[in-house]
Structures are given as structure tokens and as C-alpha cells.
Amino acid sequence: MLELRAISAGYDRRAPVVRSVDLTIAPGESVGLLGPSGCGKSTLARVAALLHRPDAGQVVIDGEAAQGWRHRAPRRQRTAFGVVFQQPRLSADPRLALRDLVAEPLRAVGRSSEAADLVPELTARVGLGKDLLGRRPHEVSDGQLQRACLARALVLRPRWLICDEMTAMLDASTTAALVHVVEEYRRESGAGMLAVGHDRVLLERWCDRTVRWEELAG
Numbered sequence: 001m002l003e004l005r006a007i008s009a010g011y012d013r014r015a016p017v018v019r020s021v022d023l024t025i026a027p028g029e030s031v032g033l034l035g036p037s038g039c040g041k042s043t044l045a046r047v048a049a050l051l052h053r054p055d056a057g058q059v060v061i062d063g064e065a066a067q068g069w070r071h072r073a074p075r076r077q078r079t080a081f082g083v084v085f086q087q088p089r090l091s092a093d094p095r096l097a098l099r100d101l102v103a104e105p106l107r108a109v110g111r112s113s114e115a116a117d118l119v120p121e122l123t124a125r126v127g128l129g130k131d132l133l134g135r136r137p138h139e140v141s142d143g144q145l146q147r148a149c150l151a152r153a154l155v156l157r158p159r160w161l162i163c164d165e166m167t168a169m170l171d172a173s174t175t176a177a178l179v180h181v182v183e184e185y186r187r188e189s190g191a192g193m194l195a196v197g198h199d200r201v202l203l204e205r206w207c208d209r210t211v212r213w214e215e216l217a218g
């Protein structure tokens with residue numbers, strides 16, 4: 001269970017963008033969060049993934065309250081999440097070849113030796129040709145880079161996926177391909193998901209249930 005309890009968060013304590021929000025996602029469940037631009041969806045998604053410390057409230061991951069945020073979160077909690085952002089270029093180290101980008105989380109947890117098996121398997125799964133793996137982010141398209149970022153999000157086999165407008169910059173066929181990869185992973189792993197976006201048709205088709213920002217905001 002991923003529980004967001006009475007979360008308030010933002011960038012100025014006097015004017016929170018997320019106000020007293022409650023949201024619970026059951027194991028294996030996929031929830032779409034719909035809302036207009038600028039309402040606070042990304043901020044809430046970052047709180048859920050332990051990337052942004054809320055001003056108030058609690059995140060409870062599989063029964064255990066979050067023990068910290070960003071690099072201060074304990075590894076077992078941090079690695080419970082795979083996160084894919086809207087703009088792959090902002091979340092990809094421009095110096096890394098795509099194969100190293102996908103392997104980054106393995107290196108961070110001292111499991112680099114597994115990259116030799118996992119990187120080819122995952123890059124094939126997300127549809128990245130072998131010829132692209134030696135290229136750096138500026139040498140590939142947004143869609144190709146987002147495929148690599150999705151592979152990176154899956155490499156530690158997270159129990160929870162947080163997809164923040166994952167497909168907003170992509171064409172219809174790349175969107176369909178990435179949604180398919182996520183759903184295949186969720187089927188075999190039982191991972192739950194929070195997908196944030198403003199495309200109602202996509203989220204309603206993709207997710208078990210969708211909630212609108214106005215229903216959540218306190």
C-alpha cells in the first residue's frame with residue numbers, strides 16, 4: 001500500500017501548492033491523477049516518490065512511514081520507487097551513454113555486475129536498438145531517451161512506479177509502446193503505479209481508476 005496522508009507541500013510554506021491531500025494506492029493498483037497545468041500534480045508525485053519533502057503529512061510505504069527524503073531516504077525505501085519524468089533531458093546525465101544511463105541505479109546500489117545481463121534485457125524490452133546504446137542523450141531523440149529513462153526506472157524492479165507526464169512529449173506510437181512496457185512490467189511484478197497527467201483519455205484507458213485533482217485538494 002502506498003499512502004499519502006494529509007500531505008501539504010510546495011515551495012513556500014506560507015503558500016503550499018498541495019494542501020492536505022490524501023491518496024491511497026493498493027498493491028498492484030494503477031491510479032491516474034488528472035489535473036490542469038500548474039495545479040501541483042508533479043509536486044505531489046515527487047512527494048510520493050520521496051523526492052520532495054512535504055511541509056506536513058506522511059507518506060507510508062507498505063506500512064512503513066517514510067524515513068527521509070531524497071538522498072536521506074533509506075535505500076530500501078528509495079529503491080521501492082521507479083520514477084519517470086516528463087522531460088527526459090532534465091533527468092538524464094548528458095555525459096552518460098544510454099547503456100550507462102540505464103545501469104545508473106545499479107551502480108548507485110553497488111550492483112554494477114548485474115548490468116551485463118539486465119541492460120540488454122531491459123533495453124530490448126523498451127525497444128532501444130543495440131546501435132543506440134553507445135550514444136549519449138544529445139545524440140538520440142526525446143522518444144528514444146524516454147525509452148532509456150523507463151528502462152532505468154525498471155532496472156531495480158521497483159514495487160511502485162511514479163510516472164509524471166511520462167508520455168507528454170511523445171508521439172502516439174511511442175506512447176503506446178511505453179504504456180505497454182509499463183503494463184507488462186506491472187503484470188509480472190505486481191507493482192502499483194501513480195500516473196500523473198492531463199490526458200484524460202489516455203489515463204482512463206491506462207489506469208484502474210482515475211482521480212481528479214479537485215477531488216483530492218483540501
Ligand SMILES: Nc1ncnc2c1ncn2[C@@H]1O[C@H](COP(=O)(O)OP(=O)(O)OP(=O)(O)O)[C@@H](O)[C@H]1O
Pocket residue numbers: 011017035036037038039040041042043044165198
Ligand atoms: N521549484 C519550484 N519553485 C517554486 N515554485 C515551483 C517550483 N516547481 C513548481 N512550482 C510551482 O508550483 C505549482 C505547481 O507546480 P507542479 O509542477 O506541481 O504542477 P503540475 O500540476 O505538475 O503542472 P504541469 O501539468 O504543468 O506539469 C506551480 O504554480 C509552479 O509554478
